[in-house]
Amino acid sequence: MNADFIDVEDLIHGKSAAPGCNREAKERAEPIFSAAALGNMSFPPIRYAVPGYIAEGCNILAGRPKLGKSWLVLDVALAAARGGYCLGDVKCEQGEVLYLALEDNKRRLQSRIQKVSPVHCIDTWPEALTFATEWPRCDDGGIEKIREWISAATNPRLVIVDVLAQFRSGRGDRESLYESDYRAVKALQQIASDTSITIIIVHHVRKGMGDVDPFERVSGTMGLTGAADTVLILDRDGNGCSLYARGRDIEEYEKAVAFNSETCRWIVQGDAADVRRTDERGAILAVLEEATEPMSPKEIQIATGMNKNNCDQLLFKMAKAGEVTKAKRGRYLHPDRTELTDG
Numbered sequence: 001m002n003a004d005f006i007d008v009e010d011l012i013h014g015k016s017a018a019p020g021c022n023r024e025a026k027e028r029a030e031p032i033f034s035a036a037a038l039g040n041m042s043f044p045p046i047r048y049a050v051p052g053y054i055a056e057g058c059n060i061l062a063g064r065p066k067l068g069k070s071w072l073v074l075d076v077a078l079a080a081a082r083g084g085y086c087l088g089d090v091k092c093e094q095g096e097v098l099y100l101a102l103e104d105n106k107r108r109l110q111s112r113i114q115k116v117s118p119v120h121c122i123d124t125w126p127e128a129l130t131f132a133t134e135w136p137r138c139d140d141g142g143i144e145k146i147r148e149w150i151s152a153a154t155n156p157r158l159v160i161v162d163v164l165a166q167f168r169s170g171r172g173d174r175e176s177l178y179e180s181d182y183r184a185v186k187a188l189q190q191i192a193s194d195t196s197i198t199i200i201i202v203h204h205v206r207k208g209m210g211d212v213d214p215f216e217r218v219s220g221t222m223g224l225t226g227a228a229d230t231v232l233i234l235d236r237d238g239n240g241c242s243l244y245a246r247g248r249d250i251e252e253y254e255k256a257v258a259f260n261s262e263t264c265r266w267i268v269q270g271d272a273a274d275v276r277r278t279d280e281r282g283a284i285l286a287v288l289e290e291a292t293e294p295m296s297p298k299e300i301q302i303a304t305g306m307n308k309n310n311c312d313q314l315l316f317k318m319a320k321a322g323e324v325t326k327a328k329r330g331r332y333l334h335p336d337r338t339e340l341t342d343g
Helices: 003-012 022-029 035-040 069-082 106-116 142-152 177-195 222-227 272-290 297-304 308-320
Strands: 048-050 057-063 096-101 129-132 156-162 198-204 230-237 240-247 253-260 265-271
Touching (some): 057 222, 069 198, 096 142, 142 156, 142 177, 177 198, 253 272, 297 308
Parallel strands (some): 057 198, 096 129
16 A cells, blocks of 8 residues: 555554654645645655556546447556556556456456457466456445455555446435436545545446537536546547546646557557648648649548548648648649649
8 A cells, every 4th residue: 555645544543653754744634734834745746557648546438338448448457467568658567456347257358358468478367457347336335345455455556447337326315416426436536545546437428429528528417527536538530549638637638549459459649639630631642642633622621521620721731831732723732743733
C-alpha cells in the first residue's frame, strides 16, 4: 500500500509514524487548512498506470459495444502486471492488478490472453494479475473486497471493473438517477483517492449523440462523470478510431488509435488532429491526381467525403504551402498535373 496513505491513517488512529514525517502527514490529513499551510505541503507526483494516458484515480473508459474496450483494458492489465508495453510503445511500471472480468469466463480470458500476448513474451501468465469473473456488487460487499485486495497486495497498482453495470447496485427508493449514478462511481473514486492507485471502470456510451461534448456521450447522468477523476472515450467515426480523455489531474488529449485484428491490441498513431489532417491531405491529393480537369472545392469535398468547412480550410492551407495548385476561377490542381492548366 502507498506509504503516504499509511502514514496518514496511522496518525488519524493515534499510531506512531517514522521520525520527521508526523507533522507533514498530519497536515495533509487535516480537512481544514490555511493557504500558508497548503503552500508548505509536499505531495508525490501523479502516478500513471499507463504513462501519459491513464493516471491514478478513478477513470471511466466508455465506448460503443463491441468496439474493443475489453481488449484495451486487458492489454493494459497485462502490461502493468508484467512491467511491459501497451498502446504500442508505452512502458508501464510493474505492479499488482485486479481485473474484475464480470462479463467473461475462464475459457474466454485464456483465449484472449493468448491472442494479445507477444510470441516472445516469456511471462504470458503473470502471477501479479488476478482475475475474478464473479464479485459482490458495490453495496453488497464489493467495495470492501476491493479494499481487502489492496491491503493484502504487496504493490497494488491497478483495479479494472469490466463492466460498471455488473458491479453497481440498484437505485435506492428515494434516490434520483443522478444520485444513484454518482454513488455508483464515488465509492470507487474514494478507494483510488485513499490508496493512490488507478481504477478503470468500463462503461458504454449513448447511441446517436452526434457532435456533443464527449462527457454527454457517456451513458447515464452526469453523476457518473462528475464522480470520476478522468473520463476516457474510445470512439470510431468516419475519420477512424480515437481515444479522448479529460480529467482533474491530466491534460486533455485526443489520440488517433488503431486496432490490430491479428494481435487484438490497440496502438496510438499520434494526435488525432495531426493524423486526420495527414489523411485528409492524402485524400485531396489522390482525387486531384486522378482528375481530368481542375476541380472546385465542392467537387473535391464530394469526392473525398470531407466536411465542407474542413475541406475549404485545408485547401486554403495546402495552396498556401504549395501542396496544391490553384487554377483560375477558384479551381484546384494536383501540382504534378500542370498539363491541365489553361496555358
